[in-house]
């Protein structure tokens with residue numbers, strides 16, 4: 580009786596072990612066949628997300644291949660490492676897209692994608708993440724108002740440094756009704772990114788080494 584029970588325990592163990600091995604193999608097989616497709620989808624999503632600040636510029640390769648990390652501390656807006664997507668055409672630097680974080684939003688940091696043409700003009704700005712108030716600060720989103728579009732074509736000289744502010748503060752940029760903290764934060768962050776780019780253009784586009 581005891582011997583029969585031992586055989587049954589062993590048989591069950593072997594069956595369970597076999598099933599576990601088959602399941603593990605199936606999971607591994609599924610992972611190996613879907614991983615390249617997932618990576619390709621992520622890549623396509625990233626390229627798609629970056630298009631709004633690229634202003635139709637055509638470029639070599641993929642932007643994720645030309646990614647660079649600028650380690651903190653740095654002079655860009657935000658306290659974390661900054662990702663830059665470099666854009667080249669025929670190996671010539673065309674633009675750099677910075678993911679920066681305006682520290683002083685009304686409800687915390689505002690993550691921005693700031694595109695800068697190699698000549699120092701803004702190709703576009705988009706808000707990636709924020710916690711500003713619906714109906715007030717959230718009008719910085721391109722889907723909610725045109726406010727963020729006014730940066731296109733601007734540079735450190737146009738308007739002059741002192742005019743990188745909302746109109747009420749003597750600047751050239753439109754304000755948002757009832758919400759001046761949010762636009763001030765975004766304008767300052769774009770200006771700081773332009774200043775960084777002006778000072779570090781060569782290292783930003785350098786292909787081999789991290790800054």
Ligand SMILES: Cc1cc2nc3c(=O)[nH]c(=O)nc-3n(C[C@H](O)[C@H](O)[C@H](O)COP(=O)(O)O)c2cc1C
Nearest residue numbers: 685686711712713715716717757758759760761762
């Ligand atoms: C509930 C609440 C939410 C607010 N959200 C924002 C916001 O998202 N962005 C912003 O700039 N100001 C926001 N404000 C308004 C600011 O407190 C401030 O009054 C406004 O930015 C105008 O600044 P000013 O007094 O310098 O014109 C909010 C105020 C309240 C009471």
